[in-house]
Amino acid sequence: MDLDLLQRTLAERGEPRFRARQVWEWVARGAESYEEMTNLPAALRAELAAAVPLSALALEREARARDGTEKALFRTADDRPLEAVLMRYRDGRRSVCLSSQSGCPLTCTFCATGAMRFGRNLTASEILEQALHFRRREAIDHVVFMGMGEPMLNLDAVLAACERLPDLGVSARRIAVSTVGWIPGIERLAGEGPPVRLALSLHAPEDALRSELMPVNERYPLGDVLAACRRWSQARRAPVFVEYLMLDGVNDRYEQAVALARLLGSDGAFKVNLIPYNPTEAGFAGSSRAAIDAFRSALGERGVMATVRLARGREIDAACGQLAARAEASAVTASP
Numbered sequence: 495m496d497l498d499l500l501q502r503t504l505a506e507r508g509e510p511r512f513r514a515r516q517v518w519e520w521v522a523r524g525a526e527s528y529e530e531m532t533n534l535p536a537a538l539r540a541e542l543a544a545a546v547p548l549s550a551l552a553l554e555r556e557a558r559a560r561d562g563t564e565k566a567l568f569r570t571a572d573d574r575p576l577e578a579v580l581m582r583y584r585d586g587r588r589s590v591c592l593s594s595q596s597g598c599p600l601t602c603t604f605c606a607t608g609a610m611r612f613g614r615n616l617t618a619s620e621i622l623e624q625a626l627h628f629r630r631r632e633a634i635d636h637v638v639f640m641g642m643g644e645p646m647l648n649l650d651a652v653l654a655a656c657e658r659l660p661d662l663g664v665s666a667r668r669i670a671v672s673t674v675g676w677i678p679g680i681e682r683l684a685g686e687g688p689p690v691r692l693a694l695s696l697h698a699p700e701d702a703l704r705s706e707l708m709p710v711n712e713r714y715p716l717g718d719v720l721a722a723c724r725r726w727s728q729a730r731r732a733p734v735f736v737e738y739l740m741l742d743g744v745n746d747r748y749e750q751a752v753a754l755a756r757l758l759g760s761d762g763a764f765k766v767n768l769i770p771y772n773p774t775e776a777g778f779a780g781s782s783r784a785a786i787d788a789f790r791s792a793l794g795e796r797g798v799m800a801t802v803r804l805a806r807g808r809e810i811d812a813a814c815g816q817l818a819a820r821a822e823a824s825a826v827t828a829s830p
């Protein structure tokens with residue numbers, strides 16, 4: 495729902511201010527039509543149905559994997575693609591991965607989104623709408639900003655969405671904002687906004703390799719990024735989650751685990767998630783399970799806590815940007 499449009503429409507009708515909150519409460523609980531909003535006058539419900547669409551995004555495609563992971567590809571009103579993923583876990587958790595931008599201006603070489611054209615920043619309503627899409631079907635309790643885009647480049651809208659996510663059942667501490675190391679955003683997040691968690695996409699333990707994989711490292715080198723993360727950790731009294739994609743023969747060697755452990759230290763400021771790679775067209779292969787386990791052991795022996803994230807939704811292109819990148823590629827192929 496476009497919340498600005500809702501507020502404008504209600505103000506033009508001279509409705510009291512609490513009406514916007516009433517509508518939002520229904521929407522946040524998963525209402526699928528204005529008809530359900532029984533504490534609103536029938537005439538107002540009909541007018542809102544005509545003037546303010548319940549969804550700010552058009553659903554273009556959905557895919558569901560055998561492990562329960564669901565991915566949705568949407569279009570904004572101005573035809574920008576974006577996607578969101580719902581991950582269902584055996585312990586009952588329901589986590590939604592949200593996009594903050596359509597496309598991404600950063601060009602990480604392993605990432606399908608990075609290979610797409612950058613469209614624009616998403617509005618707070620468009621970000622919330624992705625979560626609402628899944629909330630209309632079932633309760634959700636976790637959100638990660640790890641979909642398309644770099645959240646720190648659209649931090650106002652991301653924070654505005656974070657303020658409202660508790661209404662959908664996702665408390666701030668169950669929201670993780672992931673960055674490639676955009677220092678101004680990390681610094682802002684240390685002192686501003688709800689107490690969300692911070693995740694850092696690191697992927698390499700030294701500058702040369704990191705710059706190759708993530709050109710943003712030229713602008714914000716590893717040492718500066720980790721120092722900013724430490725400051726965030728001290729200010730928020732919480733560890734930073736380090737995301738480390740396991741790329742076969744690229745960043746998964748024993749000596750790289752040793753270097754990573756040395757960089758992060760064992761004071762608990764960082765926790766590592768090792769992520770099996772969902773191959774894209776970028777030409778990388780994922781590390782073997784044995785290589786991932788050995789890497790994790792080398793970190794653990796040096797006092798760095800590491801977990802291995804489950805690979806999810808492989809057969810539905812569940813990695814960042816893959817579905818939208820395919821849709822864009824097919825649109826380009828199909829255009830005259």
Ligand code: SF4
Binds near residue numbers: 599600606607608
């Ligand atoms: S990994 Fe994130 S920051 Fe890098 S290109 Fe992909 S979406 Fe952008």
